[in-house]
Amino acid sequence: MPRTDRLLRDPRLSVAVERLGVDVVKGAVREAQRRAREGRIPPEDVPETALALLPGTACGLRPVINATGVLLHTNLGRATLSAAARQAVQEAAGPTDVELDLATGVRARRGRSALAALRGRVPSAGAAHVVNNGAAALVLAATALAAGREVVVSRGEMVEIGDGFRLPDLLVSTGARLREVGTTNRTSAADYAAVIGPDTGFVLKVHPSNFRITGFTRSAQTAELTGLGVPVVVDIGSGLLAPHPALPDEPDAETQLRAGASLVTASGDKLLGGPQCGLLLGDPDLVTALARHPLARALRVDKLTLAALKATLTGPPTPTARALTADPARLRTRADRLAHGLAADGIDVRAVASAATVGGGGAPGVTLPSAALSLPEPYAAALRTGSVPVVGRLESGRCLLDLRAVPEQDDERLAQAVRSVRPGGEGRA
Structure with a gap:
């Protein structure tokens, strides 16, 4: 030995x-x-x-190919960073001017270039601040504006955001008291107005981004709540900064601010397609007060996140944006080509129509036409544990590898991963 x-x-x-x-x-x-x-x-x-x-890197995380058909898969890290954002992270890994003005040699505002880029993408925002995730943005707002006071929120917007985390519990943990109004399916502006008083910290509107209620429903719009004499905080969740034609029902930051919202909170690693972070946009005095709150220090982002966010905001379209607007006909052509090549190697595979989703708690009920490779069910486990892990989904007894979230330059890697495994481990690389 x-x-x-x-x-x-x-x-x-x-x-x-x-x-x-x-x-x-x-x-x-x-x-x-x-x-x-x-x-x-x-x-x-x-x-x-x-x-x-030996692992490929020391990071402890294994890169995978996301063939689930879910563009923003939470268990796979949500948004894929663009090439520009990845390069920005590498450049920021060493010493940087993150809080230093090189011209004067004195301390400067942390992340000023990323904040300027964020305001450039949302012109109606008087100011911007960034924290470490979307839930943290809401926690900071509730702590600074409503600790020991009331947050008025519709019963139909008391959501659970995933993995058992519930919005009411999150808000109560800040020391705020919840004042629920309306019913599960119907809440009017009059319901909010009836409870506004000296103890009101702010009115909160939450986009129910991971479910839909249909039928006999009513919800107050932001513009209806702006004359109540208290700040209106809108949690849009998914990070859409401006209207998107593929998602007409998804709220965006620019529209909400134009409607009169005092503050908009959102996530950076969802539809924006950037790193995990929480965005706060809105009234300059309000945002400044939040940024100077003692809790803001505990929730601040590091230089790598700021670098990736800046590159995401000013760089070319992100992988998320490209996947969202992918041409279904092109996806089918890719699937047909891959299936033909794999079938020639004796693999039971065929190209099929598929339906992708946004995921990440965004655009509930929206499906995106896509194309997939259909393989025998045992391939699902074999591919997940292969040398290049591929995560698909099971549907009607078959393993589907949906191509909408797979960049076209990864097609050959995907094909090679399929060739390298056999159900039950035979031929596994």
């Missing part, structure tokens, strides 16, 4: 130590040695096996 110290002197493993760290490489060596002791590999194969067991 090759000794650990001798294996670590192998030039290939020595290079890996510099890239991944000695503990990671030792772990791979010991696993390879264990396999040799169990008779699963011959001892002379230990070095090659150890190399094969």
